[in-house]
Amino acid sequence: MVAASLLLLALIPVALGRPSSHSSPLVVRGHQKSVPDGFLPAPFLPGGIFRFTVAFKSTNTDGLIRSLMDVSDPASAKYGEHLTKDEARPVDRLTAPLPESVQAVTGWLQSNGITPQVSSSSGDMLNIPIPIDQANTLFHAKFAPYAHGATNRTVVRTLSYLLPADVSEHVAFVYPTTQFIAPAVRKARVHEAIEHIPTSKGSRSKRATIPARCAQFTSPKCLQAIYNIPSTPASAPSNSLGGSAFSGETANLDDLQSFLSQARPDITNGTFSVLSVNGATDSGAGTDEASLDIQYTVGLATNVSTTFVDVGPNGQGDVQDFIDEINALVALDNPPLVLTTSFGFDEPGFTGEASPLAEALCNGYAKLGARGVSVLFASGDGGVAGSRPELSCNGQPFIPTFPTTCPYVTGVGSTAGISPEIAANFSAGGFSNIFPRPAYQDAAVSGYLQALGDTNAGLFNASGRAYPDVSTQGQNFVIIAAGKALPVLGTSASSPTFASVVALLNDALLNAGKKPLGFLNPLLYSTAAGALNDIKAGSNPGCDTDGFPAVEGWDAVRRLSGAARADGFFVLTGVAWQVTGLGTPDFQKLLAVVTGSSGSD
Numbered sequence: 001m002v003a004a005s006l007l008l009l010a011l012i013p014v015a016l017g018r019p020s021s022h023s024s025p026l027v028v029r030g031h032q033k034s035v036p037d038g039f040l041p042a043p044f045l046p047g048g049i050f051r052f053t054v055a056f057k058s059t060n061t062d063g064l065i066r067s068l069m070d071v072s073d074p075a076s077a078k079y080g081e082h083l084t085k086d087e088a089r090p091v092d093r094l095t096a097p098l099p100e101s102v103q104a105v106t107g108w109l110q111s112n113g114i115t116p117q118v119s120s121s122s123g124d125m126l127n128i129p130i131p132i133d134q135a136n137t138l139f140h141a142k143f144a145p146y147a148h149g150a151t152n153r154t155v156v157r158t159l160s161y162l163l164p165a166d167v168s169e170h171v172a173f174v175y176p177t178t179q180f181i182a183p184a185v186r187k188a189r190v191h192e193a194i195e196h197i198p199t200s201k202g203s204r205s206k207r208a209t210i211p212a213r214c215a216q217f218t219s220p221k222c223l224q225a226i227y228n229i230p231s232t233p234a235s236a237p238s239n240s241l242g243g244s245a246f247s248g249e250t251a252n253l254d255d256l257q258s259f260l261s262q263a264r265p266d267i268t269n270g271t272f273s274v275l276s277v278n279g280a281t282d283s284g285a286g287t288d289e290a291s292l293d294i295q296y297t298v299g300l301a302t303n304v305s306t307t308f309v310d311v312g313p314n315g316q317g318d319v320q321d322f323i324d325e326i327n328a329l330v331a332l333d334n335p336p337l338v339l340t341t342s343f344g345f346d347e348p349g350f351t352g353e354a355s356p357l358a359e360a361l362c363n364g365y366a367k368l369g370a371r372g373v374s375v376l377f378a379s380g381d382g383g384v385a386g387s388r389p390e391l392s393c394n395g396q397p398f399i400p401t402f403p404t405t406c407p408y409v410t411g412v413g414s415t416a417g418i419s420p421e422i423a424a425n426f427s428a429g430g431f432s433n434i435f436p437r438p439a440y441q442d443a444a445v446s447g448y449l450q451a452l453g454d455t456n457a458g459l460f461n462a463s464g465r466a467y468p469d470v471s472t473q474g475q476n477f478v479i480i481a482a483g484k485a486l487p488v489l490g491t492s493a494s495s496p497t498f499a500s501v502v503a504l505l506n507d508a509l510l511n512a513g514k515k516p517l518g519f520l521n522p523l524l525y526s527t528a529a530g531a532l533n534d535i536k537a538g539s540n541p542g543c544d545t546d547g548f549p550a551v552e553g554w555d556a557v558r559r560l561s562g563a564a565r566a567d568g569f570f571v572l573t574g575v576a577w578q579v580t581g582l583g584t585p586d587f588q589k590l591l592a593v594v595t596g597s598s599g600s601d
């Protein structure tokens with residue numbers, strides 16, 4: 001295992017601004033009327049230095065998104081021409097703060113005796129490490145500890161903060177201040193321990209028959225057989241794949257090798273490297289989520305160079321970890337070409353005070369997409385009920401999952417069963433309350449909504465970005481964690497599976513001298529839609545409803561939307577659309593589509 005370590009916070013002082021006297025009036029930047037639901041005042045204020053992020057208002061988000069779409073839409077002349085991080089740093093330039101913004105903010109900080117550190121390669125975020133007393137003065141705040149009830153984690157927040165008006169106009173957000181966001185949760189759930197990994201014999205032919213044991217336990221060989229995924233080693237030297245983890249997860253090489261020796265004995269030297277972001281330490285016994293991610297990427301994306309991106313030193317599932325990961329990856333010359341993440345938040349935490357954070361994160365994924373990275377997120381395991389499906393929603397709207405609701409990532413849901421393959425009932429799907437529906441899914445979503453009629457009316461936002469986009473099997477995946485074989489379930493299993501399919505498609509493209517796939521959705525919803533298997537049954541119950549159902553009559557809508565498109569695109573979508581997206585992959589069909597239509601050098 002090769003360990004690379006990346007120190008996120010370059011200690012580069014930003015260009016000195018003219019210290020100003022700040023006679024500018026103070027304006028309220030954040031305000032909570034009372035402590036938000038789910039949090040309670042806590043007794044102990046931890047001491048020491050706290051880290052604040054100040055983000056500049058984005059200068060050219062439209063340009064960034066236009067660039068992303070230009071390089072990601074197969075119909076565009078610039079398809080595949082991803083932005084590189086060369087000397088001109090085009091992606092950074094698109095998101096760099098204005099010089100007057102840098103001057104105003106750094107001038108204000110310096111007049112308060114603070115020299116900020118730049119924490120993103122474009123310079124659009126500053127890191128301010130200061131004690132709480134100083135933060136109270138600087139932000140005219142009253143920071144105090146609050147416990148998050150469900151997880152018993154303590155966060156330090158303030159119910160309001162102020163900034164000088166001539167600083168405020170340049171600032172998108174200061175974090176953490178008034179944002180009360182429940183910590184990210186991982187998606188894998190463990191079943192009972194089992195004794196060994198069921199192995200299957202006789203699945204080596206090109207189009208394998210599906211081993212009978214796959215009905216009970218899912219292994220890489222099952223997935224290869226179900227989705228036509230080759231076992232031949234990838235060979236493009238520049239190919240790469242990454243899985244990210246937060247909250248103190250550990251991927252263990254011994255576990256991986258023991259898994260491979262049983263599940264993929266044909267892989268002789270499967271390994272992974274670790275990219276530690278912000279001092280995360282990846283050592284010790286393997287944990288479930290990390291083991292699942294690593295074993296179903298190295299075990300499926302045969303011979304693709306795989307990196308475990310381990311984020312954050314203290315394992316709190318904090319939004320700062322997600323920000324740090326994006327900034328670390330965008331700063332790399334060659335970020336992993338595919339990134340799978342099985343952690344997420346309930347989206348309602350990002351409305352109101354925290355909505356600029358959601359936008360910044362989503363634009364961060366857009367930056368990675370513009371660089372040619374396919375960013376995948378598990379859609380969530382609570383059906384329509386967010387991270388706590390065991391609780392009643394009391395007639396409140398469904399709870400979407402962020403970052404999956406960001407329109408610039410690919411959300412991956414889960415299926416169950418093989419013949420037929422149906423939607424898994426835990427698979428999260430729905431509609432964002434923050435991000436509007438992107439154009440690439442207009443035809444598919446409006447067709448689905450028409451067929452859905454007034455089912456669940458008032459419980460979801462029909463104008464929002466719909467997710468997931470695709471799905472794969474997600475039940476009874478056998479892993480080895482801390483030496484024990486365990487079956488796990490969750491969209492956590494599906495996201496690395498789909499990511500591995502993408503990495504193997506990239507291999508064919510790279511070997512043919514073509515560009516990797518990058519941001520997938522414009523391709524998936526157009527030319528690749530027909531290469532996915534429709535999922536025709538199942539739903540995702542929750543919030544005292546049956547969730548989003550498989551709808552009668554959707555086939556008719558589908559033919560209509562296909563015929564209605566003069567450009568030859570055929571928008572093909574499954575009946576269980578809002579649980580499993582466009583469906584599950586057929587590697588060979590996808591390969592034919594991408595090698596036939598991808599832009600070349």
Ligand SMILES: *[C@@H]1O[C@H](CO)[C@@H](O)[C@H](O)[C@H]1NC(C)=O
Binds near residue numbers: 152
């Ligand atoms: C929450 O954390 C506090 C302080 O660490 C501890 O005393 C308490 O028992 C914990 N409560 C639960 C329900 O875990």
Ligand SMILES: *[C@@H]1O[C@H](CO)[C@@H](O)[C@H](O)[C@H]1NC(C)=O
Binds near residue numbers: 233237
């Ligand atoms: C594995 O990939 C490397 C490039 O990263 C390639 O050189 C090597 O030949 C591949 N191994 C096999 C068995 O194809």
Ligand SMILES: *[C@@H]1O[C@H](CO)[C@@H](O)[C@H](O)[C@H]1NC(C)=O
Binds near residue numbers: 233267303
């Ligand atoms: C083993 O790893 C090396 C270096 O990563 C690679 O070149 C080689 O092809 C791998 N062998 C197999 C069988 O994958």
Ligand SMILES: *[C@@H]1O[C@H](CO)[C@@H](O)[C@H](O)[C@H]1NC(C)=O
Binds near residue numbers: 541
């Ligand atoms: C989901 O399906 C499983 C069987 O696969 C069943 O045990 C469980 O009760 C179902 N959950 C709901 C909420 O319907």
Ligand SMILES: *[C@@H]1O[C@H](CO)[C@@H](O)[C@H](O)[C@H]1NC(C)=O
Binds near residue numbers: 465
């Ligand atoms: C519905 O979604 C849109 C974005 O698509 C958003 O602007 C609006 O506030 C949302 N409505 C509610 C009630 O959340």
